[in-house]
Amino acid sequence: MNETLKPTLPIDTPASGAVSTPRARRQTNPAVILLVIVFLAMAMTYVVRSGEYQRHGIIVVPGSYKTLEKDASLTQLFSVPVRTPDDTHAQPVSLTEAFMAIPQGIEKSVGLIFMVLFTGGMLGVLNRAGAINAGLERLLGVTRGNVYVLVPCLMLAFSAGSTFMGMAKEYIVIVPLMVALANRMGLPNIVGLALVVVPLKIGYLASISSPVALSVAQPIVGLPVFSGMSMRVAAYVIMLPVGIAFMFTVLRRFGFDRAVALQFDSQRLSFRHSLNIVLLGVGIGFLIYASNTWHWHYTALSAYYLALSVLFATVAGLGASEGCAAFIEGMQKVLIAGVMIGLATAVQIVLSTGDVLDTIVDGLAHLMGSHGPILSALGMFFSQLLLELLIPSTSGQAAVTMPIFGPLAQLSGVSPQTSVYAFLLGHGLTNMISPTSSGLLVLLAAAQVGWGAWARFILPLLLVFAAISIALLITAVVIGY
Template structure:
């Protein structure tokens, strides 16, 4: 058969796969996540009309406690149809609600602001398209499962300890995007849903960020703002880490069993040795992940640098795969197509914060949430901090961004209400970590869902029981922290 005919057959197979995916999505009773996010975006627009506009004074990115002032706002219906930038002669000190046109313009603005993460997700999708086309992923999974005899009751706890430790001690999160497609494929190979493999990674990462024993991303911002030495209090946070990790592993064991996995089932796995090309491809992937973890922590790589690294790794994997240049390029593009929709969702999610910021209501929400904290003694104040962070994280899903906005306010409130500074930081960590496990406005969570090809609605139903359990545990641990003077 000629090369042209082979390419035509491959394109026809890809087209059939895409059509089948579209039909499956159409048959699904779940609401498309873009509909959910657009609804949240419209709600954000409405809030700019309902909620007073206001602003804190800032020193750099940090707010000055007690400096909040309400800003006069025109709530007339004419604002609903206003075109941004058309009122150049208006009072610069006044505020205006966000119009319909402004809300639509927030979407491309959100795409622009999230472009680094979006491009990174697309490139990772393309890279795994190459690995999948070469057969290295399937062969590697088959070999791995044959070694462990397909025992998820051994694999899941071991992997969750490793993944969660990377997050809690080093702050790894986006680095695990490389691992998620492999875990999702592993779950499918054992006859379970892709969501199981996704959850093994995601729950581990969230356990790590909830406790952040030495996670530099939140601690280097949050702790100095309340007068603490960076990384201090690691002992109690490590105890919290063990509690959340044990509960998280137990939850996943239950979900694995409910998914139909049983040690009594006989699953045949290939025991053949990997081919040299497959061995080299998988070795390059493992070494690539190791270099990525070291370099991103050593030189603090951000999205642009990470994307460039993934492009280079993709070229290496394409060369090792034995695929021709055109076939490797086609595989890369096809892999990108699978995560295209979710990449758009990341931009729409960012548009929510754009609308709230343009309407000058974000600081008002922060001020209102912090005003409810402080009364009723230190235990209730700590719980109030936790709840305020849960709600605030929906609007500011960035861990470092939320720390910069909320900690200068919560620190003095904690002092006045008798909440120790370490407990104030702990309330921030718990609230931020828990909301990011569930909220559709979290770009990182949407990136995880994209690479695993799992819808947000389906994920929310799966993870909500654990979210409730973790919330209860967080409130208990905060009470203990106050009582022991942590």
């Protein structure tokens, strides 16, 4: 890091570049990437046979897969097919339906989209109030900008919330704060984003007691929820230090020097700033409690963020007009997230409409076959890794795949616990980089970081985690986990 750091760098001003490479490069808009994936999904409905499983609710019935007849001629591309719930024949997705899937995806995800917009608005109010800048100035003044203390503590806290309580959407509030922290130290937005996303995804990979994944996956294969904790703890204990080491490597790559004395302002905060920071901390704590106790969903969360915005503006002494302007400005910064979420959901709609998703699952199940426990476990891992792109929902992927993969794995000598482990590792790994994951897209939007820049940044760590996951999975098979 240069020795002439400017501690007054504004929160909205990126440091020496918002990408992870020193040479500026033209970024592909992530919406373009997702739009391409939508039309690739449409093409799949013509080249992949259609079929379906019977279901009890959202859980598929093993052995119930049947192929559906389908006219996959290119004349269907320009038709407007009439679909009814009791159709016995499949139809590929037409060009018209592919375009319609995009607004349908936005409509289907409207709750999540509004939650993201209201979160951005709340942070816009906090930013206008000056509380974030003042709080970070105080924090860095007290710690002398010692990232070798800050980074491990922050990553431990974020990963614990994820792996023990299944926290994910709650971190959208934290991302802009960490981006501001990185900017204050002369680092680009993507470093602040990584401070949250890397530990969050490590927590999801391990899922020691995450109810989001385990409450669905384990009962399907006949296991008590939260059982078999040992190997999940091992994944967490191994991967978290690797993630911290990766972040230290990133800091060195961007020029951080531990010998640099950072002269940040460590004066006491004003009463208004202090009160708003206390309210933010209490608000996040209550959010975690309410989400786990009352299972708040998107509508309740949006209302909560709106109420906090009013509270922050009042404490800061912002007038009604100024508070509204700050809220709208904050919403505008994350508006692209709404489009991204709609496009990601459109991929699922297209595959579901063309009845090819169950066919892909069935094909992967047959590829697993009976090749011995180690190869079968690895086959399940790679299958889950690929299916995360098509079914980014944790509970949705568990509901579709575990009833099929679980029994097949047992026939090859793979225990139900190891089957769940393969699901957690495969799903969690792809979720670090998947362009169809609405959760990841929301965090990227909050940090104002493009998907392409993030993919290049995180790929080395992803490959290391993949090697660790394979080693852990083989160990699980060998020890009879």
